[in-house]
Amino acid sequence: MNIGDVAKLSGLPAKTIRYYEDVGLVQPLRSTNGYRTFRESDAHKLAFLGRARALGFSIEGCRSLLKLYEDTDRASAEVKQIAEEHLQRIDRKIAELTEMRATLAHLVDACNGDHRPDCPILTDLAMAQEEDV
């Protein structure tokens, strides 16, 4: 398989696949003309990577997961730990965004949004004094 084929199969852009080779996540063969040649197992790996990335795992997280995936003697506890750490990162990110959202929503709500210049959003950004909300 050439890169275009495996790109279609995995849903990843060819550029991304080259990048994954660069960082050592896949090691396709090379044919005599210099083209990358992907085996079934490479296509499989790339699909795996695509799904792990879609769940928000970092490249290094993907590398760890892939290593465990290929180690049939792994302990599922190791996989679970990686996933749980990632889950916590996601939770922290959601909490952070939720707090931003609350503050911003409150400000947006308080703003008339008309032709006049008075704007509690700007006032708050300028002052951020702690008053009653």
Place this chain on the structure above:
Amino acid sequence: MNIGDVAKLSGLPAKTIRYYEDVGLVQPLRSTNGYRTFRESDAHKLAFLGRARALGFSIEGCRSLLKLYEDTDRASAEVKQIAEEHLQRIDRKIAELTEMRATLAHLVDACNGDHRPDCPILTDLAMAQEEDV
């Protein structure tokens, strides 16, 4: 004021303040020795920027807000629109993370996390077949 003073006042690292000058968000003066000299208004702007960034506004968003802040003839509707667009971006991001979280939490839940190699997390990443959950 030198950069260290205004860094303390605004809570921003000096590096960040230099970067903000680089991208044109602040224009401090220069004293004869080449040091940046910040006025009260610069310190004010930087504090404004710090708070806007803390709400997740991009540098370009900050630039727009700052421009409106300094335009006493602004219409609050313009500010509100920028804030609402940002709010929607935050909402999309939260939705995306929440979906990741749900999928991942389900997988983590299904994984025994013991010494055995069987792991639904890896199975799912490898297959992602659509079955009942």
Place this chain on the structure above:
DNA sequence: GTTGACCTTCCAGTGGGGGGAAGCCTTATG
């Protein structure tokens, strides 16, 4: 033989800074 689709490598850029080097300026102290 020539088009057009595919492939290759390499370089640069994204956002929002951070780390650190090399070198000036200022102030306090011995």
Place this chain on the structure above:
DNA sequence: CATAAGGCTTCCCCCCACTGGAAGGTCAAC
């Protein structure tokens, strides 16, 4: 007066995970 400490300057590279594009090689079809 010398020097040491700390603050300031510019400059360049690094982070992440790609993405875009240029310049050029390869292959199948017509």
